[in-house]
Amino acid sequence: MTISGPTRMVLRILTIVILAIIYIPLLLVLVNSFNVNKTFAWPPRDFTLEWWRRAAESQGALDALWVSVRVGLVATVIALVLGTMIAFALQRFSFYGRDSVSLLVILPIALPGIVTGIALNNAFRTIFGFELGFGTIVIAHATFCIVTVFNNVIARLRRTGVHLEQASADLGASGFTTFRLVTFPLIRSALLAGGLLAFALSFDEIIVTTFTAGANQQTLPIWIFNNLFRPNQAPIVNVVAAALIVFSVIPVWLAQKLSGDAESLGAGR
Amino acid sequence: MTSLGEQVTTQTPPDTAAAVSLRGLRKTFGEVAAVDGVDLDLAEGEFFSMLGPSGSGKTTVLRMIAGFEEPTAGRILLGGVDVTERPPYARDVNTVFQDYALFPHMSVLQNVEYGLRVKGVDRRSRRTRALEALETVRLEGFGDRRPSQLSGGQRQRVALARALVNRPKLLLLDEPLGALDLKLRREMQLELKALQRDVGITFVFVTHDQEEALTMSDRIAVFNGGRIEQLAGPAELYEHPASAFVAGFVGTSNLLEGDVAAAVLGTPGLFTVRPEKIDMHTRDAAAGPGSCTATGVVREVVYLGSATQAVVDLDAGGSLIVLQQNRSVQDQLAHRGAQVRLTWRREHTVEIGGSA
DSSP states (O other): OOOOHHHHHHHHHHHHHHHHHHHHHHHHHHHHTTBSSTTOOSSOOOBOOHHHHHHHHOHHHHHHHHHHHHHHHHHHHHHHHHHHHHHHHHHHOOOTTHHHHHHHHHGGGTSOHHHHHHHHHHIIIIIIOOOOSHHHHHHHHHHHHHHHHHHHHHHHHHHHTTHHHHHHHHTTOOHHHHIIIIIHHHHHHHHHHHHHHHHHHHHTOOHHHHHHSTTTOOOHHHHHHHHTTOGGGHHHHHHHHHHHHHHHHHHHHHHHHHHHHHHHHHTTO | OOOHHHHTTTOOOOOSSOSEEEEEEEEEETTEEEEEEEEEEEOTTOEEEEEOOTTSSHHHHHHHHHTSSOOSEEEEEETTEEOTTSOGGGSSEEEEOTTOOOOTTSOHHHHHHHHHHHTTOOHHHHHHHHHHHHHHTTOTTOTTSOGGGSOHHHHHHHHHHHHHTTOOSEEEEESTTTTSOHHHHHHHHHHHHHHHHHHOOEEEEEESOHHHHHHHOSEEEEEETTEEEEEEOHHHHHHSOSSHHHHHHSSOOOEEEHHHHHHHHSSOSEEEOOGGGOEEEETTOOOOTTEEEEEEEEEEEEEOSSEEEEEEEETTSSEEEEEEEOOSSOOTTOSTTOEEEEEEEGGGOEETTSOO
16 A cells, blocks of 8 residues: 555654653653652652662562462463363354354453442352452453453464364374364464463453452552552552563563464464 | 385285275255265275366265265265264374365474374384385475475475375375466376375375366266266266266367257257367368268367367357367468368267267
8 A cells, every 4th residue: 555745744743642642651650760859850860779679678569469460370370271262162163152152251351340340349249258359359350361362262273274183183183182282282372372461461450350359458550559649659659660561561572472473383384 | 004115016906895985975064965965986096086166065075084074864984894973083094185284383294294193103113104205205305394384286295195104095185286386286196196006095086177087087976066977987978978067067068959969960969079079171171971060150269379279150050169289380260250161070979968
């Protein structure tokens, strides 16, 4: 497609403006985590590692980080198992209501978090009689983590088709051997990409978590929110936010790289 | 089991039990019958082709023999043993897929070894046999490459080696040459035929290319609408088509029917005469005794290199296609609007459905 000169210019400026709006504030957070001034006076007068040191000593932040990591890992594992199974069921078998199930699986990611949060909170406490805490956060997070795994795996399954599995069966491999030697290696990178995205989603989730965490468990985003309006904590919150940015970027970047590698793998057929 | 090499010398005459027997095979998808009652017996060591347009049911028959589709009715016997209920991995059959279906995450050698690996053949002997198989298809030294690093023709050979290394009783080939360009396809046709003769395995070859089927097969089944329209050797099929469909699908359809047949041949009915059997003369030329003859006007001329094809509108109605070898300088008659007389020997007029 060819684009005229002025149009190209406008598009270029728009792109730069939009990217700037998104990323300059994030950059600011990173820079301010080294800003000597407690109220983030601009421009920074001096560079300091004091806030990072203090954040590393803040028991509340560390506890919250640990909870977040554990929740993310467990939710991701659940999502990997269930999401993969659903993807297989929907892609490899046809049954009554298949399209509806597909929609129902994807829906949680589109539903407003506050609705999901209230609904789960109600269900956990009044219907199931669960105590809100670590377990309920994990279940809540798994509902939307499943979607990223499901989407990645089903896309891969769709692209690889059934021919390779049929070829494997034709050559004498049973269903399990075929999964082990052919299907799993082909979807491995999709699983990894889906898992990383799932972890990233879980790691920075706050709305649903607020409604399902209870009083005793604090994830990192909730800790930040609770400490946001305490002036004394502001520099530490900023450091934690900076760390969160880095933590979130890495899995997404890895996931994207993995999907890219898979493209070239798929093209080999 | 004997090795590939030994089988060259031990080519046995056809057994009493057929290599493959299909009994009343049917397959319906919803309301549509893709395969509508197919009975077949294939001899051991035969190169058998299933020829037909897309949707004629030939591939579905192949997939049922392999075990990827379950028949709605009918039985499938391999070497006299009923395998209708068995899954694909429990049948002594291997398939070369249309898109080759090579495993992209394995090297060429690992692909070829795969069948032996899942059957628990030890590492050493499966490597030896895989290398042997690669040699058979002339791909020595390609073992470490990935399928994505190979050309279409090379992938096709890997697919072939991957199937042959298992020494199946029966090899199914689903339009394996479809993705190759014309020149390569011609080469592979001859190579495949030679390979089949050497290994002595029964080949079932699915194709929609009539020339390919004629070139390679011992026998051909022409499929149409889920049924076998005619089952015969290549020459028989070409010279004596059993139906108008076969006459049209195998070679160029040159039909004389009804009033036209009555005017030209003296009898009404349905007849065909192959284009290369017809000679073209000037209109005032005399037809010899024992010849059929018809006059007409050249409507279209197509130069094909080795031959020239002319479409002639007959004065009696209808038209015939004439194929003339370009032996000498371009024929004077082969131009549009030329008044011509066509002649051919009476025995080259074949009544369709008649007994030769």
